[in-house]
Amino acid sequence: MKQNDEQNQENVLFVGIDLGTSRSAISASNGKREWIESYVGWPKDFIAEQVIGKPVLFGEEALQHRLSLDLCRPLERGIIKEGIESSERAVKEIIRHLIDLAKSEPGKQIHAVVGVPSDSLKVNKLAIRRAVAEHVQALMVVTEPFAIAYGMNLLNNALVIDIGAGTTDFCIMHGTIPSEEDQKTIFTAGDYIDEQLFNYLIEKYPNSRFNKNMVRQFKEKFSFVRTLDEDIRVELPVDGKPVMHDIKNEVRRACESILPALVDTTTEMIARFDPEFQMKIKNNIVMAGGGSLIRGIDEYLQDALKEYGACKVTRVKDPLFAGSDGALKLATDMPAKYWEKL
Amino acid sequence: MRREILRSVYEDNLVMLGQGRSLLTKRRLYLGKKYLIAALLCIIAVLVNGRHVNISFSPTELTAQTAMMNMAPALPPPAPEGVPNPAELNSVAGSGNVALSRMFGLKIKTIMIDAGHGGSDSGTVGKMGTKEKDITLDIARRLRQHLEAKGNYRILMTREDDSAVSLNRRVELAKTAKADLFISVHINYLPQKPINIIETYYFGPSTDANILRLAEQENAGSEQGLSDFRAIVEKLGKTMKLQESREFAESIQSNMVRYSRKQNSSIQDFGVKRAPFVVLLGLEVPSVLAEVSCMSNREEEKELQQEGHREYIARSLALGIFDYLNKGDLTHEAKR
Ligand SMILES: [Zn+2]
Numbered sequence: 001m002k003q004n005d006e007q008n009q010e011n012v013l014f015v016g017i018d019l020g021t022s023r024s025a026i027s028a029s030n031g032k033r034e035w036i037e038s039y040v041g042w043p044k045d046f047i048a049e050q051v052i053g054k055p056v057l058f059g060e061e062a063l064q065h066r067l068s069l070d071l072c073r074p075l076e077r078g079i080i081k082e083g084i085e086s087s088e089r090a091v092k093e094i095i096r097h098l099i100d101l102a103k104s105e106p107g108k109q110i111h112a113v114v115g116v117p118s119d120s121l122k123v124n125k126l127a128i129r130r131a132v133a134e135h136v137q138a139l140m141v142v143t144e145p146f147a148i149a150y151g152m153n154l155l156n157n158a159l160v161i162d163i164g165a166g167t168t169d170f171c172i173m174h175g176t177i178p179s180e181e182d183q184k185t186i187f188t189a190g191d192y193i194d195e196q197l198f199n200y201l202i203e204k205y206p207n208s209r210f211n212k213n214m215v216r217q218f219k220e221k222f223s224f225v226r227t228l229d230e231d232i233r234v235e236l237p238v239d240g241k242p243v244m245h246d247i248k249n250e251v252r253r254a255c256e257s258i259l260p261a262l263v264d265t266t267t268e269m270i271a272r273f274d275p276e277f278q279m280k281i282k283n284n285i286v287m288a289g290g291g292s293l294i295r296g297i298d299e300y301l302q303d304a305l306k307e308y309g310a311c312k313v314t315r316v317k318d319p320l321f322a323g324s325d326g327a328l329k330l331a332t333d334m335p336a337k338y339w340e341k342l
Numbered sequence: 343m344r345r346e347i348l349r350s351v352y353e354d355n356l357v358m359l360g361q362g363r364s365l366l367t368k369r370r371l372y373l374g375k376k377y378l379i380a381a382l383l384c385i386i387a388v389l390v391n392g393r394h395v396n397i398s399f400s401p402t403e404l405t406a407q408t409a410m411m412n413m414a415p416a417l418p419p420p421a422p423e424g425v426p427n428p429a430e431l432n433s434v435a436g437s438g439n440v441a442l443s444r445m446f447g448l449k450i451k452t453i454m455i456d457a458g459h460g461g462s463d464s465g466t467v468g469k470m471g472t473k474e475k476d477i478t479l480d481i482a483r484r485l486r487q488h489l490e491a492k493g494n495y496r497i498l499m500t501r502e503d504d505s506a507v508s509l510n511r512r513v514e515l516a517k518t519a520k521a522d523l524f525i526s527v528h529i530n531y532l533p534q535k536p537i538n539i540i541e542t543y544y545f546g547p548s549t550d551a552n553i554l555r556l557a558e559q560e561n562a563g564s565e566q567g568l569s570d571f572r573a574i575v576e577k578l579g580k581t582m583k584l585q586e587s588r589e590f591a592e593s594i595q596s597n598m599v600r601y602s603r604k605q606n607s608s609i610q611d612f613g614v615k616r617a618p619f620v621v622l623l624g625l626e627v628p629s630v631l632a633e634v635s636c637m638s639n640r641e642e643e644k645e646l647q648q649e650g651h652r653e654y655i656a657r658s659l660a661l662g663i664f665d666y667l668n669k670g671d672l673t674h675e676a677k678r
Binding site: 155 | 343349352354359467469638
């Protein structure tokens with residue numbers, strides 16, 4: 001089988017794509033790895049297009065020009081909003097842009113594995129298929145936590161917890177492709193922390209000026225649970241003048257707001273299996289996604305689960321690309337005969 | 343194992359495209375069977391016990407909850423013993439229109455029900471995705487039905503659908519409508535604690551950190567900060583409204599606890615407290631905020647997805663309101 005594949009691989013660029021609520025990434029078999037923020041913006045009118053000079057903007061750049069753009073975050077809450085045309089169009093743009101970034105040589109076929117949040121229902125997967133199909137010659141869609149697990153070789157006796165922006169996805173691996181029952185999605189994730197932090201800051205500093213985007217940046221820079229030695233201070237304008245604000249307590253409270261549901265769901269997922277398998281899973285818990293970067297979150301989970309016996313929680317090394325790398329590995333491992341029909 | 347997994351990924355995608363049969367179909371059949379069994383068990387249990395029984399459903403089934411919420415309230419399941427039933431509501435409400443002349447020299451005519459949160463503000467969200475805003479709206483609608491059916495009152499709601507209404511706007515609505523009584527319905531969420539509690543608040547100063555934290559959550563939609571309230575709270579401190587609100591809160595709380603204890607003995611009575619909630623501020627009439635349930639408790643979240651449970655909460659709120667209204671009526675205690 002290997003020999004057949006090699007012949008094909010000459011003309012094929014394999015790519016793994018992670019379509020995330022807040023960030024999307026691509027890993028390609030030519031070694032390229034790129035990511036963008038999952039925002040797409042189109043100029044509102046002809047004048048805006050003249051000023052901006054591009055028909056479509058992505059990520060940070062789109063956010064900066066948000067006043068002159070129709071902005072779309074198509075995977076909000078982890079799914080394509082079915083029926084909303086611009087969401088599907090935006091996903092198409094994200095895919096096209098990611099594939100451009102991967103710089104395929106002209107004439108090469110593209111075979112893609114795309115990881116999507118696990119609560120995507122069948123309709124959403126179809127919508128994603130439609131959006132991707134234009135830009136690739138063969139395509140497979142898998143769930144995001146499964147792609148991560150596959151990429152890390154966690155095929156058996158493992159639990160992957162992927163804390164994204166809109167959702168936290170749990171996926172138990174026991175030697176087969178995970179069924180609906182091996183996966184669970186909860187909605188306490190990064191966006192939820194942003195909301196909490198925003199509310200706490202409004203409450204504490206009613207006269208200071210800040211917006212949701214700034215709050216998200218505070219979270220990404222300072223997030224932690226339990227304790228932290230350093231102070232957390234940020235400069236915010238009050239009556240037009242910059243003033244230092246202590247936000248440490250608010251950051252901690254906001255980050256900790258996702259912990260109860262995280263611990264409960266983890267215990268619930270593990271408890272479904274027989275005790276022997278439970279032991280194995282508990283020693284193989286891997287946290288991924290942007291939320292895994294919250295300082296102290298892995299130790300917190302490990303301590304919380306210790307009540308029920310020994311366990312080991314680790315974090316993926318590169319949360320930004322863990323999903324796309326896993327999807328790429330799936331793409332390259334996939335036998336050629338399977339690609340032919342898709 | 344790896345080869346097997348790759349093949350399943352391929353087959354899974356074929357199925358997605360509408361080709362090939364496989365795992366997914368099998369799984370769906372299996373789930374279907376499970377639903378059927380669960381439904382049968384449910385029917386049998388109701389027939390045998392004549393009461394509502396909680397059976398744990400699989401998570402996929404629970405997502406049907408939103409659809410369920412949009413349906414018109416159907417007939418509630420038969421009431422367990424000791425729980426507010428329509429007959430009891432009738433007997434209590436019977437003396438309903440007399441009261442309160444003792445305090446204000448006027449009768450309660452308009453009751454404003456405030457379903458907490460709404461629209462883009464979901465309130466707290468349970469681990470299975472249940473949203474506070476949906477539950478409070480459903481309970482508020484049911485409460486209105488009971489109040490309309492049993493008493494000679496004008497019943498108004500601050501929101502009748504899933505729309506966003508700012509906290510200040512809610513206060514305004516109650517004022518403009520000249521509401522005589524105001525009740526705000528909320529669901530609690532206790533991070534870190536698995537317990538299930540019921541508590542009722544009326545507006546006033548508080549030093550308790552946990553209460554302030556809850557107030558922060560519930561006030562999230564308002565422009566005003568906690569500090570703004572201090573001055574107003576001090577002025578309010580000695581007014582009649584405070585006393586009346588506390589009595590109102592006590593009636594609500596005791597009726598909710600009385601009912602829920604019979605359902606679930608582990609529910610804790612956290613009593614009546616004062617807290618600086620925006621929706622209770624600025625109303626000159628007795629007003630309370632009831633945290634009728636606690637979403638962080640998993641069992642309770644499952645219960646809240648059951649129509650029967652929401653119906654009973656609404657009934658116990660109605661009982662609490664009638665109870666309060668009747669307190670001025672000396673014959674009332676004798677009747678109970
Ligand atoms: Zn609330």
